[in-house]
Amino acid sequence: MIAHVAAADERSGRVVLWLSGTTAASRIAIDAAMLLGEAFEAEVESLYVEDPQLFDLAAFPFARVIGEAGGAWRPLPQDALEREMRFAAAAMHRQVAEAGLAASVTCHARNVRDEPLRAVAQACAQNGPWNVVIVGEPMAAGDEGRLAELFDGVRDTTGAVITGPMARRTRGSVVAVVEDFERLGPMLTAARRLSAPIGAAVKLMLVGDRRDELAWMEGEARLICASGTDAETISLESVLAANDDAAPLVAVLQQHGPGLALAQYGGRLAAPGASLRPLASTLECPLLLVR
Amino acid sequence: MFFKRFKQDKSKAAEVVADVEPVPQAPVASEASSVAAPEVAAREAETPEPSLSLGAHMNSAGATDPASLGFKTTADLKPEDGPIGQDDAMQAIAFGAGIKGPGYHILVVGPQGMGRRTATRAKLQEIAGKADRPFDWVYVSSFDPTGGFRALKLPPGTAKPFAEKMALAIDHLADALPAAFAADDYELKRRTIEEEFRFSREDALEALRREAEAQNIALLRTPAGIAVAPVLDGKVVKTDVFNSVPEALRREVETKIAALEAEIEAILAERPEAEKDRRARLVALNEQVAGRHVRAALDDLKTEFADVAGVESYLKAAARDLVRNAGIFVAPPGIAAGQPARVPATHPRFARYAVHVMATSSAGSGAPIVYEPNPTYANIFGRIELGAATDAPSQVVRIKAGALQRANGGYLLVDGDALLDSAGSAEALRRALEAEEIRFDPPAGPIGAVGDEVPDLEPIPLSVRLVVFASPTTQRRLAASNAALRRIFKVEAVFEHAVERTKEAVDAFARVIAGVVDKQRLRPLDAAAVGLLVDEAAHRAGGRAKLSLLISDVIDVCREADHWAAADDRKVISSADVERALRQRRTRAGELAEAS
Numbered sequence: 001m002i003a004h005v006a007a008a009d010e011r012s013g014r015v016v017l018w019l020s021g022t023t024a025a026s027r028i029a030i031d032a033a034m035l036l037g038e039a040f041e042a043e044v045e046s047l048y049v050e051d052p053q054l055f056d057l058a059a060f061p062f063a064r065v066i067g068e069a070g071g072a073w074r075p076l077p078q079d080a081l082e083r084e085m086r087f088a089a090a091a092m093h094r095q096v097a098e099a100g101l102a103a104s105v106t107c108h109a110r111n112v113r114d115e116p117l118r119a120v121a122q123a124c125a126q127n128g129p130w131n132v133v134i135v136g137e138p139m140a141a142g143d144e145g146r147l148a149e150l151f152d153g154v155r156d157t158t159g160a161v162i163t164g165p166m167a168r169r170t171r172g173s174v175v176a177v178v179e180d181f182e183r184l185g186p187m188l189t190a191a192r193r194l195s196a197p198i199g200a201a202v203k204l205m206l207v208g209d210r211r212d213e214l215a216w217m218e219g220e221a222r223l224i225c226a227s228g229t230d231a232e233t234i235s236l237e238s239v240l241a242a243n244d245d246a247a248p249l250v251a252v253l254q255q256h257g258p259g260l261a262l263a264q265y266g267g268r269l270a271a272p273g274a275s276l277r278p279l280a281s282t283l284e285c286p287l288l289l290v291r
Numbered sequence: 292m293f294f295k296r297f298k299q300d301k302s303k304a305a306e307v308v309a310d311v312e313p314v315p316q317a318p319v320a321s322e323a324s325s326v327a328a329p330e331v332a333a334r335e336a337e338t339p340e341p342s343l344s345l346g347a348h349m350n351s352a353g354a355t356d357p358a359s360l361g362f363k364t365t366a367d368l369k370p371e372d373g374p375i376g377q378d379d380a381m382q383a384i385a386f387g388a389g390i391k392g393p394g395y396h397i398l399v400v401g402p403q404g405m406g407r408r409t410a411t412r413a414k415l416q417e418i419a420g421k422a423d424r425p426f427d428w429v430y431v432s433s434f435d436p437t438g439g440f441r442a443l444k445l446p447p448g449t450a451k452p453f454a455e456k457m458a459l460a461i462d463h464l465a466d467a468l469p470a471a472f473a474a475d476d477y478e479l480k481r482r483t484i485e486e487e488f489r490f491s492r493e494d495a496l497e498a499l500r501r502e503a504e505a506q507n508i509a510l511l512r513t514p515a516g517i518a519v520a521p522v523l524d525g526k527v528v529k530t531d532v533f534n535s536v537p538e539a540l541r542r543e544v545e546t547k548i549a550a551l552e553a554e555i556e557a558i559l560a561e562r563p564e565a566e567k568d569r570r571a572r573l574v575a576l577n578e579q580v581a582g583r584h585v586r587a588a589l590d591d592l593k594t595e596f597a598d599v600a601g602v603e604s605y606l607k608a609a610a611r612d613l614v615r616n617a618g619i620f621v622a623p624p625g626i627a628a629g630q631p632a633r634v635p636a637t638h639p640r641f642a643r644y645a646v647h648v649m650a651t652s653s654a655g656s657g658a659p660i661v662y663e664p665n666p667t668y669a670n671i672f673g674r675i676e677l678g679a680a681t682d683a684p685s686q687v688v689r690i691k692a693g694a695l696q697r698a699n700g701g702y703l704l705v706d707g708d709a710l711l712d713s714a715g716s717a718e719a720l721r722r723a724l725e726a727e728e729i730r731f732d733p734p735a736g737p738i739g740a741v742g743d744e745v746p747d748l749e750p751i752p753l754s755v756r757l758v759v760f761a762s763p764t765t766q767r768r769l770a771a772s773n774a775a776l777r778r779i780f781k782v783e784a785v786f787e788h789a790v791e792r793t794k795e796a797v798d799a800f801a802r803v804i805a806g807v808v809d810k811q812r813l814r815p816l817d818a819a820a821v822g823l824l825v826d827e828a829a830h831r832a833g834g835r836a837k838l839s840l841l842i843s844d845v846i847d848v849c850r851e852a853d854h855w856a857a858a859d860d861r862k863v864i865s866s867a868d869v870e871r872a873l874r875q876r877r878t879r880a881g882e883l884a885e886a887s
Contacts, residue, residue, distance in 0.1 A: 053527040054513050057520040060530060062545055064552065067516040070559035073552060076518055088514040141490060142497045165489055166482070281486045 014127040015040075016157075017134045018120050019048045019092045025136035028167040030099050032286035033134045035170055035260065036161070037105035038197040044105055046096040047123050048089040050113040054081060092136070117153040124156035132288070134161040141277035148272050151265055151291065159265070159290035164280040172259030172285065173201040177249070179208070179267040181217050185224060187262055187290070188234075194260055194288075202234045203256055207241050207249060207268060214238045244268050247278040258285045265289035355822035357866075360801060364815035364863055370806035374410040375799045375840055376790035384411055387782030388418045388702065388756060393727060396757040396779050398707075400766050401786025404843030407760055408662070408704070411784070415660050415702050415758070422658035423447075425700020428751050429454060430647040430690050434608040439747035440647070440690065443601050447652050453596065454646035457609075460588040461644050464613065467584045468620040477580050484576065488569040495558045503551050508544070510555070517555055519548050574615075581617035585610050609644060639678040639686050647690035649673070649751065650699050658701035663694035666705050668716040668733055671695050672723075675731075675745060687746055695720070695729050698755050707761035707769060714773075720757070721776045729753050789832035789839050796838055797825055807846050813853040819866035824848065827873060848872050 017033045019025050037044045057063050058078040065076040093109035100107035112119045124131040133154060139147065139162045150160055174195040176187040184204075191202045204221055208214035218238050225234045239252050246269050253261055253269075261283070263269040270279065270289050279287065362368055374381070380401070387397035401407050427450035430440040445453055471477060496517075500510045509522040521528045521544050533541065589606050596602040619640045652659060663670055673693035678686055694703055710717045715734050723729055728750040759780065761769060770777045790796050801821050808815055816824070824845060831839035849864070851872035856864045 053520075054511060054518075056527040056529055057511060057513075057518055060520070060533070062548065063518060063520070065513055065515045065518045066552070066555060066559060068559070070556070070562055073556065074515075076513065076515065081513065081515070084514040140493055140497070142493075142500075165493075166485070277490075281490065282482065 014124075014131050015042050015044045015134060016120060016123050016127070016131055017044055017046045017096060017136055018116075019046060019089070019096075019136040020051070020116060025092050025095070026138045026163045026167060027095075028170055028286055029134050029136045029138070029161065029163045030096055031170040032161050032163065032260065032288075033096070034099050034103035034105050035194065035197060036132060036134070036288075037100070037107075038103055039194045042105075044096065044100060044107045045123060045127070046093050046107055046109045047120065048092060048109070048111045049116045049119045050085050050089075050111065051116055052113055053115075054085075055113075117149055120150070121154040121156070124154055127156070129156050129158070131157040132159050132161065133157050134286075135163070138163050138165045138167065139276055139280055140165065141275060141280045143280075144273055144276045147265075147270070147276065147289075151272070151289075157291075159288055161286050161288045162279075163286050164276075164283045166280070166282060166284050167286060168284050170259050170286060171198060171200070172257050173203050175203045175205055175253060175256050175258040175261045177205045177207060177253060177261060177263040177267070177269055178217075178221075179264060179269075181220065183264055183290075184217070184221055187264075188221075188224060190288075190290075191262055194262075198259065200259055203258070204234060204236045205253060205256075206236065206238045208238070209241050211240060214240060241268055244271065244274075245278075246271070246274065247282075250278045250282045254282050254284065260285055260288065262288045262290065265291060355797070355825040357818035357822040360797070360818045360821060362801070362818055364817050365801065365805040365808050365821065366815040368802050368805035370809040371799065371802040372406070372409055372413060372806050374406055374786070375796055375803060375838070377410065377786055377840075380784040380786045381410065381414055383782055383784035384414045384758075385418065387758075387784070388415055393754070394724075394779060395781045396724065397759070397782045397784055398766065398769075398780035399758060399760045399784045399786065400763060402762055402788050402841065404841045405786050405788065406840070406842040407786050410786075411758060411760070412660060412662070412704065415704075419658035419660055419701055422701070424652045424656060425650065425658060425754070427453075427651045428649040428696060428699065430649055430748060431605050432609070432612075432643040432645075433749075434612045434643070437747055438687075440687070440749060441601070441605065442649070442749040442751045443599075443605060445596070445599055445602075448654060449596075449599075450646075450648045450651040453592070453602075454648050456592050456595070457644065457646045460592060461641050463588045464584060465620055465641070467588070468581060468617050471580050471584055472577075472617070472621050477576070480576055481573065484569060484572045488565055491565060492558060492562060496555070499551065499554055499558065503547075506547050508547055508551060510551075517559075519551050519555070521548070577617055578614050581614045582610075585613045585617075613644070639688055642678060642686040642688045645688070647692075649690070649692045649696040659698050660702045660704065661694045661698035662704040664706065664709065666694070666710050666713050666716055666720070668713070668719060669693065671716050671720055672729065672731055672733065674733070675748075690748070693729075695723065695753065695755065696751065699729070699751065700754055702756045702758055704758045704760070707759045707765040710759060711765070711768060711772060717773060717776055721773075721779060723753055724755070724757060724779060727753050787840070789837040792829060792832075792836050792838050800825055800828065800838055803842065804845060804849065807842070807849050811846065811850060811853075813849055814856050814862060814864050816849065816852070816864040816869070817866070820852065820864050820869040823866045823869045823873075848876065851875065 015033050015036045017025075017030065033044050036042065055078055058076050058081045063076040064073040066073045089111050096109065097107050099105075110123070112123075114122070120133055124133065133150065135150070147160070147162065154160075174191045176191040178184050178187055184206075188202070188204065191204075195202045204225070206214060206217050206221060208217060215238075218236060221236055225236070237252075239249065241249065249269050266272060270276075270287070380399070384397060384399070387395050397411075399407050399411050424447035427445040427447055429443050429445060429450050431443055433439045433441045496510065503510055503519070504522075507522055509520050509525075509527065511518045511520055511527070521533060523532070533544075589610055593603065593606050596606075650659075669691075671693045672695055674691050675687055676689040676691065678688035694705075710720070719732070730750040731745070731748040733745060757779070759769075804816060804821055804824060807813070825838065827848070828839045828841075828845070829835050829837065831841060831844070848869060852864045852868035855868040855871050856862075859868075861868075
């Protein structure tokens with residue numbers, strides 16, 4: 001969805017909000033799902049996945065659990081786990097439904113017990129290729145493996161939205177980080193559509209490692225922007241990247257105070273296998289990573 | 292009644308009228324209504340009662356001789372407010388108002404409508420104008436857990452500038468603080484602290500996860516928290532598989548799991564301490580950023596009022612509170628994305644920084660004179676208004692000064708009947724006067740929200756002279772119903788209801804009428820009309836030798852006579868107009884008496 005839908009001027013797709021059976025969903029992730037739903041007139045599928053491994057764990061007589069805030073260890077029998085999951089799922093679906101009602105976005109809720117990535121992949125496959133997965137659980141600094149598995153394991157998706165533990169807003173400009181000129185058009189179109197529901201400004205952050213290439217990219221970008229109807233709302237910034245370190249790029253991105261950021265998965269900002277720490281420790285908005 | 296007194300057989304009047312010298316205003320009188328004119332003629336033709344002695348300006352017929360008054364219309368006279376006579380009363384007021392020392396409150400006794408208030412106020416103004424301006428008073432938050440208010444004494448005339456400058460400082464901070472907190476250097480420092488806190492735990496758990504992974508054990512997150520499980524090839528081992536391995540190996544895994552659980556517990560146990568440390572560091576950072584702006588905002592105020600006792604300590608407390616609560620100046624995120632979010636300075640959340648002016652004066656005003664027609668508790672002692680912000684508990688948004696605060700250092704004028712009708716406030720007023728302090732202790736809750744407690748207001752020292760206007764009946768009522776209150780009046784100024792009808796008194800009466808005409812913007816009265824009013828005043832006083840001083844009646848008659856003159860399109864009020872006004876008043880009074 002998103003970039004592809006935007007490029008093809010399609011009117012719809014599907015947003016799959018992946019709610020894991022472990023921790024609470026990020027409110028910012030839910031808001032991002034609604035923003036995408038609004039922008040692309042897409043429905044949101046709230047998918048709560050119960051990981052069967054947790055039930056395997058609960059089958060052990062020594063299975064114990066300790067709250068995230070500390071305290072004492074307590075037994076984790078299967079029936080208790082089942083009950084906790086049921087309540088957690090109901091609470092999360094209700095939260096999504098309320099957000100959907102406020103944003104006038106149609107939401108569907110579903111619970112599945114399956115290996116998480118397989119469950120998300122199947123949900124996307126059922127809906128066709130124009131999906132975007134919103135990861136409900138905030139990504140931690142060491143979750144680069146999880147993210148890579150998501151892009152590898154879930155094929156019927158055009159991208160994924162992730163949030164970090166510092167995420168706190170979805171209002172603000174929509175910033176598209178463009179590292180590959182070929183992606184400029186679709187990402188600009190996607191950014192424009194995403195900015196429309198909230199009336200936000202669109203900013204293009206062009207990233208390159210050579211000045212001449214960057215200058216050429218900026219010139220071309222200005223031509224493309226000028227041909228649009230709302231050229232006056234789009235601002236450009238060229239960033240010369242000295243190396244592949246994501247941290248300086250995230251810092252520049254953060255300075256724009258974005259409500260949503262777009263970037264290519266595989267670029268400097270989110271390279272496969274690279275630590276997510278720069279993003280997790282800094283980014284205050286959701287990040288849409290497109291393939 | 293005046294009109295009845297002159298009523299007689301009109302045929303007899305017609306007989307004598309030819310012998311009587313025509314009154315100067317005859318042509319004007321003839322313009323009056325057909326009913327009024329013959330009766331006026333009849334009155335002037337009446338023979339005086341032999342038993343009555345003649346008063347000043349009185350002709351042989353017992354009526355005032357307009358020609359002897361010495362003017363054509365009241366426009367020729369210098370207007371006066373009165374009082375006529377009343378020397379003793381005025382001396383008593385001057386004594387009570389001027390004497391030093393507490394307790395010399397003044398009871399002004401006399402019938403209503405005699406101009407007691409006007410005369411008293413005029414005399415007080417004369418004395419107050421020469422007195423020093425009293426100090427200003429304001430209430431400011433004490434910034435302590437009680438939520439009370441301190442009273443600050445400020446030099447005369449500085450309370451309003453002080454309040455305005457404080458409001459300006461808050462307004463400035465409403466701009467400066469959101470910008471300061473949105474600045475990059477603050478964000479960087481804040482994020483560094485947050486990151487250190489957040490990732491110290493995550494990093495420790497991540498390291499533990501890797502350590503566990505090497506031992507084929509996984510840390511799993513469940514809806515209930517963190518759990519530990521044996522894994523094989525990245526998957527949790529099924530129980531049947533686990534049970535099939537030798538017991539020694541199982542024991543070893545369980546021991547490893549128990550050790551990891553202990554480590555997890557230790558990492559999570561550090562969280563409250565780390566949280567405390569994080570908070571402390573954030574508070575220190577906020578204080579560092581906000582402190583700079585708060586000090587700058589209050590600097591002018593501090594310099595300007597450096598010599599005023601209490602101001603420095605108040606500003607210090609306010610600065611501490613502002614720094615501690617700098618967050619209230621920043622609106623919740625999402626209101627104006629990407630921009631510093633400004634909360635309007637008038638928002639109730641800033642109410643505790645408001646300076647509530649209780650008493651102030653302007654240059655050259657002297658001691659204040661305050662008349663309170665409705666002496667309820669709130670009107671005398673002031674009131675507190677509460678406002679509620681959706682995101683904060685009720686706050687005192689306004690402390691409104693009462694008459695007592697405004698009159699402090701001067702004179703408080705109250706009607707006796709109204710005061711006795713508000714028994715609660717009369718008693719509270721007496722206590723305040725005796726204690727010489729204004730202590731706010733209202734019988735009802737503050738305006739705003741039901742159930743809110745009245746905040747403590749520090750008592751303000753009170754130095755006021757109470758002046759109560761009472762009729763003789765009220766005076767008796769006061770003595771009977773509130774003897775303690777009656778005792779506080781060491782000075783009594785008694786206004787006589789009538790004065791001797793001397794030439795001076797009649798002349799003064801005419802000038803008072805000129806004053807009424809002037810104040811009420813009426814047409815001037817001709818001499819005959821004034822004469823008629825003099826006669827009416829004499830009649831009300833019970834004889835020709837005295838003049839009644841019920842000025843309110845004179846005002847009403849003049850106003851009504853002016854109406855009739857206007858109806859006939861005349862520029863001067865004639866005796867016919869006065870006559871008509873008097874007659875109609877009597878008719879109305881008669882109808883009212885019959886109806887009752």
